[in-house]
Amino acid sequence: MEKIVRLERIGILGGYDKNGQPEPVREVEFNMGQVASIVGATGSGKTTLIKDVELLANKNTPSNRTITFNGIVPSEEYCPVPSDRLIALITQHTNFLSDMRVKDFLVTHASIRGSRGENSVVDETLMFANQLTGESIDTANVMTELSGGQTRALMIADAVVIGESPIILLDEIENAGIHRIKVLELLKQYKKIFIFVTHDPRITLLSDFRIVMKNGAMQKVIATNGEEKKVVEQVKKIDDLLLRLRAYIRNGEIITEFHLKE
């Protein structure tokens, strides 16, 4: 099977909405290094869209969408297999089921991937993961003993560092017990395609563009430009304030006017 020499961009060719009508957006492209968001009400088809990307849909999923590589519609001969280290999808539901110890699992995964210097890669992965979670990961722990936040943090770190997946899909990780802003900051240092399914205004506005979903279809693509970039700083402040409030409440404090000041 022919492999993709170098992935520069992927695309989604539109399929059908829930009523079988062609979806308004016929094509979206994601370039290496871009961050994109998928937004829309619950049930609007966000997860289905991201699953189509993960499964490298080729008119063989319910939506009838097609995923392209460097602008090419894969033929049967020219089609990357899902395990070809291309895409990692992390959702608030994906769990580790393996009862291996964290360290052993990472070493195993690194050796399968043929990573250079297994141990240093494993250390880098753990360092990355520990920046995303409040509770640092004990490598002697069995994978299934990790908390939700630790699990998601390790999955993201593994996909980025060991997996070296060029495309990373994150489905509503704001509810997954990890520092979502830290995720965005760290990820931006790697030249990959990141696609967030999100309800979070801050993640959305820090993305290069967003796809708006409704009724199972891509309705429009909005690039984050001038006007919106101006308000990002304000949104950050509001968001930081809410994060601080959350911390106060967690600490058992009584909230007053004072806490709302910067």
Add this chain to the structure above:
Amino acid sequence: MKLAICSGPPTSGKTTVLKHVIKKLTNKGENTAFVKTDVQFACEDDFFAQELNIPTKKIYSGELCPDHCNVMILGDALEWAEKERATVLVVETAGLCLRCSPYVEGAFGMVVLEATSGMNLPKKIGPMLSLADIAVVTKIDLISQAEREVFRARILEVCPGMRIIESDALHGIGVEPIVKMIYNSSDMKEPIYLRGNPPIGTCTICVGKKEIGWKQHFGIVRPLDNQVFYRGE
């Protein structure tokens, strides 16, 4: 008549995969007949008869190893399917005997494994995996990408070169290559032989002697501290 034999541990997703495969075979103009062999309970025959409107049958192996049972009934099953004017016979086995495998020469053989079953499964199931033409890994929607890769590598450790397909079988995703392989396989010709060798069998326990301890038995017996040699009469 083409023959496709599918095995795999219980709940691994055999029926779910086959449902999508048979639908697609029908779309390609094949007439499929379906046989399920199981030990003591199965309802796949009713399910497929209703859902897909195809001729179905089931057989319970009872005391007999389901894979051995399969050998016994396969001849009749092919005749029956012929009478039903089928062009493909699909057999779903119970896949419980980890010493045998149900595949036969000249027929398509596939094993279905669930990605959720633990990283060591591929090492545990012997000829059911190693003698298959293709391994289908289901439930990939439930585990991490990292574990999927490790699971795949474990299969390849046991069977280098094995063709592996990963599928979210609930949504029938990834099954096209299976359809294609069945569609392109050739018709069965008698005599048909079992692929690989059946395991050495019969001891006095098989025929109902229940007392514990190898000294109470003759035939092929094995003591606890010796994993290499069998004692035979």
